[in-house]
Amino acid sequence: MFSDTDYKFQIEKKNRFVLAAMLVIPMLLLVLGVFEGMLQTLYRAGYIRSTSFLGIEYYQGLTLHGVINAIVFTTFFEVVFGFVIIAYYLRRPVQSRWLIVSFAVMLFGTLMAAFPMLTGKASVLYTFYPPLKASPLFYLGAAILIVGSWIAYFSWIPQYITWRKENSGKKTPLAVVGMLSAFTIWFACTLPVAYEVLVLLVPWSLGWTKSIDVVLARTLFWFFGHPLVYFWLLPTYVMFYVMLPKIAGGKLFSDGAGRIAFMSFLVLSIPVGLHHQFADPGINASFKWLHMILTFAVAIPSFMTAFTVAASMENAAIARGGSGLFGWWKYLPYFDKDRWLFSYLFCGLVLFFFGGITGIINASGNMNLTIHNTSWVPAHFHTTIAGPVFLSFLAMSLFLLCQFRGVSVPFPKMNLWTPWLWLLGVSIFSTGLSVSGILGEPRRTNLGLSYGNPGTDRYVASWHMWDVMGAIGGIIMFLSTVLFFINFFAALFAKSKQNPGEVQFPTSEAYHDEQIGWVRNFKPWVIVMVVAILIAYVPPLYQVVTGKQQKAVPYLPWNPLPENKK
Amino acid sequence: MQGTERKVLYAALILMLVFTVLLVYASMGLGITLPTCNDRVVPFNDEKVISKENNHFEVHYIARMWSFEPAELILPENAEVDFYVSAIDVDHGFLVPGTNLNLMGIPGTVNFAHHRFDRKGEYMVICHEYCGLNHHNMMGKIKVLASEEYTRKMQELTSSHLSAGAELIEDRQCSSCHTSDGTEGLGPTFKGLYGSHRTMADGTEVTVDEKYMIDSIRNPDKQIVKGFEPGSMPPPEVPLTDQEINEIISYIKSLK
Numbered sequence: 121m122f123s124d125t126d127y128k129f130q131i132e133k134k135n136r137f138v139l140a141a142m143l144v145i146p147m148l149l150l151v152l153g154v155f156e157g158m159l160q161t162l163y164r165a166g167y168i169r170s171t172s173f174l175g176i177e178y179y180q181g182l183t184l185h186g187v188i189n190a191i192v193f194t195t196f197f198e199v200v201f202g203f204v205i206i207a208y209y210l211r212r213p214v215q216s217r218w219l220i221v222s223f224a225v226m227l228f229g230t231l232m233a234a235f236p237m238l239t240g241k242a243s244v245l246y247t248f249y250p251p252l253k254a255s256p257l258f259y260l261g262a263a264i265l266i267v268g269s270w271i272a273y274f275s276w277i278p279q280y281i282t283w284r285k286e287n288s289g290k291k292t293p294l295a296v297v298g299m300l301s302a303f304t305i306w307f308a309c310t311l312p313v314a315y316e317v318l319v320l321l322v323p324w325s326l327g328w329t330k331s332i333d334v335v336l337a338r339t340l341f342w343f344f345g346h347p348l349v350y351f352w353l354l355p356t357y358v359m360f361y362v363m364l365p366k367i368a369g370g371k372l373f374s375d376g377a378g379r380i381a382f383m384s385f386l387v388l389s390i391p392v393g394l395h396h397q398f399a400d401p402g403i404n405a406s407f408k409w410l411h412m413i414l415t416f417a418v419a420i421p422s423f424m425t426a427f428t429v430a431a432s433m434e435n436a437a438i439a440r441g442g443s444g445l446f447g448w449w450k451y452l453p454y455f456d457k458d459r460w461l462f463s464y465l466f467c468g469l470v471l472f473f474f475g476g477i478t479g480i481i482n483a484s485g486n487m488n489l490t491i492h493n494t495s496w497v498p499a500h501f502h503t504t505i506a507g508p509v510f511l512s513f514l515a516m517s518l519f520l521l522c523q524f525r526g527v528s529v530p531f532p533k534m535n536l537w538t539p540w541l542w543l544l545g546v547s548i549f550s551t552g553l554s555v556s557g558i559l560g561e562p563r564r565t566n567l568g569l570s571y572g573n574p575g576t577d578r579y580v581a582s583w584h585m586w587d588v589m590g591a592i593g594g595i596i597m598f599l600s601t602v603l604f605f606i607n608f609f610a611a612l613f614a615k616s617k618q619n620p621g622e623v624q625f626p627t628s629e630a631y632h633d634e635q636i637g638w639v640r641n642f643k644p645w646v647i648v649m650v651v652a653i654l655i656a657y658v659p660p661l662y663q664v665v666t667g668k669q670q671k672a673v674p675y676l677p678w679n680p681l682p683e684n685k686k
Numbered sequence: 687m688q689g690t691e692r693k694v695l696y697a698a699l700i701l702m703l704v705f706t707v708l709l710v711y712a713s714m715g716l717g718i719t720l721p722t723c724n725d726r727v728v729p730f731n732d733e734k735v736i737s738k739e740n741n742h743f744e745v746h747y748i749a750r751m752w753s754f755e756p757a758e759l760i761l762p763e764n765a766e767v768d769f770y771v772s773a774i775d776v777d778h779g780f781l782v783p784g785t786n787l788n789l790m791g792i793p794g795t796v797n798f799a800h801h802r803f804d805r806k807g808e809y810m811v812i813c814h815e816y817c818g819l820n821h822h823n824m825m826g827k828i829k830v831l832a833s834e835e836y837t838r839k840m841q842e843l844t845s846s847h848l849s850a851g852a853e854l855i856e857d858r859q860c861s862s863c864h865t866s867d868g869t870e871g872l873g874p875t876f877k878g879l880y881g882s883h884r885t886m887a888d889g890t891e892v893t894v895d896e897k898y899m900i901d902s903i904r905n906p907d908k909q910i911v912k913g914f915e916p917g918s919m920p921p922p923e924v925p926l927t928d929q930e931i932n933e934i935i936s937y938i939k940s941l942k
Contacts, residue, residue: 171819177819179819182816243819245816249776249777249815249816251775251776251777251793252776252816252818333794334777334793334795335792335794335795338777338792374691377691397790398720398721399720399779399788399789400721400790400792401721401723401724401771401789401790401792401795401796401797401798402723402792402794402795403722403723404722404723405719405721405722406722408720408722409720413706416702416706417702419702420695420698420699420702423694423695423697423698423701424691424694424695424698427690427691427694428691480705484705484709485709485713485720486709486718486720487712489720489786489787490788492781492788493779493781493788493790493814493815494781559783560781560782560784560810560812561783562781562812562813562814563814564814564816564821565814565816566821566822567822569822569823569870570823570869571822576868576869577867577868577869578823578825580810663723667723667795668725669729669794669795670729670793670794670795671794672776672793675751675775675776675818676818677818678818678819678872679920680750680751680752680775680818680859680863681920681923682775
């Protein structure tokens with residue numbers, strides 16, 4: 121995967137211990153998270169007809185699956201990846217103090233939120249819509265986890281500024297541009313959700329305030345909820361642009377395309393959240409249309425990425441002896457133990473092709489009425505977040521752990537099959553859920569006790585076979601993660617052979633190394649980002665805040681009477 | 687940027703533009719519109735089915751943990767219906783598969799959609815937003831009948847109006863946990879409950895008779911059935927009168 125020209129970077133013992141811990145602890149939680157994910161498919165297909173399984177209630181399990189997989193695992197991974205990328209590409213030591221502080225804060229928040237989730241005091245799913253109420257520890261824990269990741273981001277900015285001063289005239293390494301874009305989006309979009317949590321939810325959950333504005337809470341949540349997906353996606357794009365072409369044996373088709381894509385995401389990721397609220401009352405349809413058009417705009421950098429990545433792979437295939445308009449596809453290293461990262465990234469790309477198309481359908485306001493909140497939606501995001509994002513995060517976690525510990529992948533053949541098995545599983549799972557979603561099957565529902573149970577008058581036969589397909593896919597996905605965990609934890613305990621802590625990233629040269637002045641500086645783009653957010657969010661927020669809606673009192677998930685009337 | 691790349695960028699822009707034009711057409715031309723702010727109806731706590739001229743209807747739907755009211759809506763073929771949806775406790779969904787009716791019910795607001803039922807048959811009304819531990823059982827029905835059949839059905843309903851007990855079971859939220867059709871809820875179903883044998887937490891066996899039912903409604907924790915926790919059933923918010931309890935028991939007796 122590497123060449124001798126790739127820079128080698130030594131991470132000292134203390135730092136790599138902390139970094140490895142930040143990979144391993146969420147990975148332990150992820151074992152529970154993916155297990156609960158598989159159970160969802162079994163409940164939905166009617167193989168489990170119960171309110172709970174192994175002591176975890178259905179909706180509690182669904183909350184754990186969402187929070188662990190999509191918030192805890194992703195945030196921890198991205199902070200680790202960010203620390204290593206910044207240090208590696210800016211040729212600077214990892215800042216131990218900030219690494220430890222951010223790790224401690226994130227871990228504290230995670231444990232604080234995990235406690236109510238595991239004891240059934242926060243079965244409100246990962247969107248935590250009021251007026252269903254969770255324990256205040258759940259909201260606070262999530263907020264503290266986010267603050268921990270801010271600390272990491274703040275520690276990278278001075279390193280970046282110093283580098284710029286010392287290297288004036290040079291382009292910032294593309295990987296650094298990508299990670300800083302991701303975390304700038306993250307910081308900006310977590311501000312509204314921090315407001316929702318700390319100002320609206322926590323005092324309400326503690327009983328200090330009696331009622332809450334649900335429309336406002338939902339709007340603030342989705343202010344965060346969609347940019348969140350670009351926070352997940354951009355580190356994957358870093359791997360696609362910077363590493364994939366090199367691993368495949370070629371060059372990045374265009375360096376400028378990467379920079380334009382990252383800056384476009386910076387501007388367009390946030391002002392799109394209302395497309396999650398197309399079916400909501402209390403928000404004017406004209407604002408929904410504005411966000412719909414902006415969502416279409418944010419599809420453009422992904423189209424560009426699809427082209428650039430495909431062109432880079434063509435470049436690699438030609439270097440490997442391929443030719444022809446389509447013939448070159450046969451020359452890529454799909455099953456090459458020495459280039460195993462390629463298999464993970466490629467399988468992710470295949471899934472993302474479908475994720476992109478279904479995403480555009482979701483964003484299309486009136487088409488959204490067919491599939492809003494149906495199982496089509498999880499089918500979609502299992503080809504995006506659980507497609508390229510999950511596969512690349514798993515791959516990079518294993519890649520980094522092996523380098524921190526100085527070991528090679530313990531079971532290379534099994535490792536090679538893992539992403540292909542995952543691709544197969546998700547394809548089956550998402551096909552099943554897409555079809556049943558179009559037929560009207562709701563998401564987030566314990567179908568085994570109602571619509572999936574022939575013993576009730578709610579049974580819908582036309583959905584059932586698609587849920588069986590979902591379960592087959594779910595089981596294959598779970599098996600794939602088991603293979604991964606075996607490799608990951610074996611790497612954790614394997615005996616060090618090479619020099620532990622020596623990190624080396626496959627780094628592509630650019631085929632077209634354009635010098636584009638207007639994407640070389642973050643400042644103007646951050647200003648445009650702020651302006652775009654203000655244009656997209658001030659009018660709807662003003663309308664919501666001055667709206668006539670009444671406020672809502674808290675309810676607990678198991679009681680149809682308000683909490684204070686128990 | 688390189689030449690091919692510029693072409694790809696333009697192609698992507700044109701594609702998204704075509705999509706936008708199609709969506710505008712769907713909205714303006716086909717009338718498939720998104721829910722918007724609605725000040726015509728303020729949040730309500732009562733279900734209503736208002737029959738207007740020319741097959742037009744206005745229906746006020748209540749979504750609550752864990753039922754829709756009206757639980758079963760009966761309409762004639764080609765009915766033009768204005769749906770107003772109010773969630774009175776937590777967030778709910780309102781999805782009618784096979785139509786474009788797909789709304790969120792948000793407490794404190796009223797959502798709106800219009801639909802013309804040009805196909806006879808039975809439609810499901812599904813709550814598609816998680817609303818608590820019995821969410822999966824929250825379903826209503828819409829029956830669209832041929833117009834003669836609809837007229838006959840309406841006459842039947844007015845002559846033998848729903849028993850007072852059935853209404854109380856809805857109004858006092860017994861139906862949130864106890865179904866009337868034999869499906870599993872958080873509590874036992876009312877269907878076939880009367881006269882059945884239950885095993886108590888202390889192992890004794892009792893027959894469900896009137897005295898047992900009166901005790902269980904007044905003071906749910908007095909006798910705990912095996913497998914249930916004390917406190918699972920909240921006692922009635924406002925105590926029920928003897929008359930009301932009798933009406934409920936007569937209704938449960940009728941569910942065999």
